[in-house]
Amino acid sequence: MVVQQPAAAAACGPVDEPVLPLWAAILAAAVAGGAMLVAFPPYGQWWAAPAAVALLAVAVHGRRLRAGFWLGCLTGVLFFTPLLAWTNLHTGMVPWLLLSVLETLYFGLVGLAGAWIGPLLGGRQRWNRGGWSWPVAVGLLWVAQEALRDRTPFGGFPWGRLAFSQDTSPLLRLAAAGGAPLVTFAVALAGGLAGFAVLRGIGAGTEVRRAVAPLAAVAAGCALIGVAALVPLTEPAGPAVYVAVVQGNVPRLGLDFNAQRRAVLDNHVKATIALGDRVKAGARRPDLVVWPENASDIDPLRNTDAGVLIGQAADAVGAPILVGAVLYSPETGVENAGLVFNPGRQLGDPVSKYVKRHPVPFAETMPLRSVARLVSSEVDRVTDMTAGTSPGVLRVGPATVGDVICFEVAYDGLVRDTVTGGGQLIAVQTNNATFNEAEARQQLAMVRLRAVEHGRDALMASTVGISAFADATGATSAETAFDKPAVIVAELHLGDRRTLATRLGAIPEYTLVAFAVLGLVAALAVRRRDGGRDPDPHPVPEAADGPEEDL
Template sequence: MTLVSTSSAADGSDEAPAARVPADPDPARTARPLPLWAAVLLAAVAGPVMLVAFPPYGWWWAAPVAVALAAVSVHGRRLRAGFGLGTLTGALFFTPLLEWTNLHTGMVPWLLLSTLQALFIGLLGAATAWVSGLRARPWVWAGAVAALWTAQEALRDRAPFGGFPWGRLAFSQDTSPLLRLAAVGGAPLVTFAVAVTGALLAVPFVKTVSTSRTAGEDTVTRGWFERVKPAAGPVAAVVVVAGALLVPVHRATGAGVYVAVVQGNVPRLGLDFNEQRRAVLDNHVRATVELGREVTEGGARRPDLVVWPENSSDIDPLRNADAAAAIATAARAVGVPILVGAVLTDPAVGVENAGLVWEPDVDAAGNPRQGGVSARYTKRHPVPFAETMPLRDIARMVSKEVDRVSDMTPGDTPGVLRVGPAVVGDVICFEVAYDGLVRDTVTGGAQLLAVQTNNATFDEAEARQQLAMVRLRAVEHGRDALMASTVGISAFADPSGGTSDETRFNEGAVILRELHLGSGRTVATTVGAGPEYVIVMLGIGALVAAAAVRRRTRQHPAAPTEEDA
């Protein structure tokens, strides 16, 4: 409460009557934003701080700090300024995060993608500035900021051209206590928790800025509660993070299956990996034959199934007899089914990115049996501008590499495949970033998750960012999981979020581990996108409430501010 001295009291005492400070007709402006130079500085720092939360750095706690910095920078500002500050944060985050897209395609596509993603953070900055009028109730304001972060990701995950979910706050939390929340509400709930933690950290600074007064004003002495009240936000943030540890882990407890992942490696990294396609196939065949030799001659334990990565056979084995014979040799040598990542080129269908279950033509005892392909999955979400080319004529003006991209035909059924004794949920490469595509395999009966990927056109940072997504999916659905890459990182993940047997990048390797088949469903699997829809609605509600506050304040300009109340 603020008292302003005017004149002596009517009774002649020295105590002056309290006078209300007129409210600013714009409640966002009453928030007394930081000086512009300070706001720009905080927005610029927020981007790099958010970057180091993600692999390969992995400082998960930096994500809420970045949210706090970004929220304070736009607090109390007009929409245009909020958009500009948010875009600055987004540009300084996405440009280095997506640097791996620049390795072999040139700077222009990288900068265009980074700019597009930054604009979404710009929209978020404008929305966060808009809800500054809710600051009178800091807990409501913190929830509004978190809901808007989640809504921004929901939009970015879907648009344009099917969206690009890279850089979601949830994907920075693979070593955080907050990862456990994925089992309850999936990636959207983890993002909400990260963002609300950051907003709570910002509460003392928002209130300090909001209640600052001009020189010459007097303030009454506050009681102890008022003095400690600013610390309530950070304390609540700690409680959110610690409380996540109470969420139980849904462990896979079914029968054990011994799984081998073959990382065959490529002769050289780059876009021309497909020009080395026979060498890549031979690498995977050779490593699998050697594994079979260790079983038959060295007494090693035979795996129950083998997983090869995406693009392990870019020669269509359904149309090329040599490629088929090579894969059959590998399956025969190891004596178990192989999940093969293959590119199919049927003229009647088009180009497909597929996972093929290749059965050996002899059983483990050497008896003849029906071999060949027993099941297949076709990638449902080809990556725009990488596996399909929207606006090709316009894109050709941006990069000469455009015509190296063939438009792949998407599949229309989830990747639920019987591979030996296990029902495998197969998702291919970037599909692991899309909530619904992974969930569909589990609701379809998948007992473990397999992510087939090819990182030969990227680098280790991209591979580790992808592995973080695999870890989240394992927790989210209570399934053991694996990532099989041509060049790395290949690894196993479990429903607690841990990984094992991580391979080195750009080295051939074979890793083996006993995984357990999962059954039942986590809360997240059951409710699907429900939590995301609820959080988005809360965000929309916050925007409406902020509009109502603005309208009410304009209609009653003499109304007291929240500091006077």
């Protein structure tokens, strides 16, 4: 028989006994963390992301909430710690581990919620009657977790979103319909269906009738990927522009790249002048040139030498340059900006500029500085930067460029604003001199998703790499090597049509989160209704060796 619990107790514990023994659940959660890691660049095995979701969902199913939380944390720590290892290169272990632990806690919440929604699948005696809301709820919970993590604390840190693992997946095309949240939902739904198939398969035994459900779940997962591959894309159909990206490189990687700022500026000036020499020799002249973030950490609006050098580069190539620069002013403080330098500009002439709207906490601004100082001696090397207030929409030669700087590419609204503001192509100016190639490739995956999401050709311009172009299908071209100077050129098309995702904005995310909340409420209703009991009218006969307890 089944030992019955009071309804209140059932609401806090499992309605059904765990499917996996504890050792197997721990193993599944651990493997889920590793699988999640290899889904992301530089490994790029996109199929591993839904597999990871499935493993964690099976591991926490039927367990108490605290067990679900800790299993989720196990997956999270084995995922985030290596994924974010590039943050440890020049700042020490403590900030890296603190960030990894913070992000891990959000996975703990997913594990807890996964344990909570177990009753939606039903007890073992009810597995032959529905339960299809469970894999949908799994998908919704991942969207809700990312929505929370993308915004909290201090503006959030969206690194490691499921959507950013899908840059080579058929599911990437869903970004054109609902942005990154819809891609995340599809990945997690596919994982939920796989988990559903495993759980129903365990319950089916040798009974053919019960084998239909797991087979149907597998078919549904395959159909999901197939349908995603058919989603139409909005490719830019406007006039072509010839774009050059200059990757000038830095003398040394590391936090002291700022101490090398004149050398970094000189590298970009020399590379652009060399491009101008090739133009004079008969090469095609670019319509615009893009330099990366921190290409000029000497304020070219206040330092005459820097302004003259950039002007010489623009004159040599005969095209406007979008320059990544750091500006210093008593009125506005320190700003991370994109500036437009046109050929023939005179000193003192005004320039169009975009100021980074989301300075990175603990890197470009220092919350809780006095507390953070106890953690790392590098804290006081961080100068609080002033956040901009307007989207990065800049006219650069014949193109209106949607400009975002570095980590801003990870935030949905910051990229969308540039497109709705009139951006015809997307430029991501970034500086990877304090990181490594893995971080650069993770960032490039985000650029690919944004190109598909908004139907715009895009580019990533980095000081040290990886620089590349991405089209509205998500394909990249002219990828540079890491830590090597390079100049790349490509013909891009300007876009003027808006994708469904661009038009809808955050509506798909808000809708999915609302349904996630409804799923949690529905699980509560089932728990209260069942009160820890399995109401199946045909219970399994009592085992010969004694009663079975509902743990």
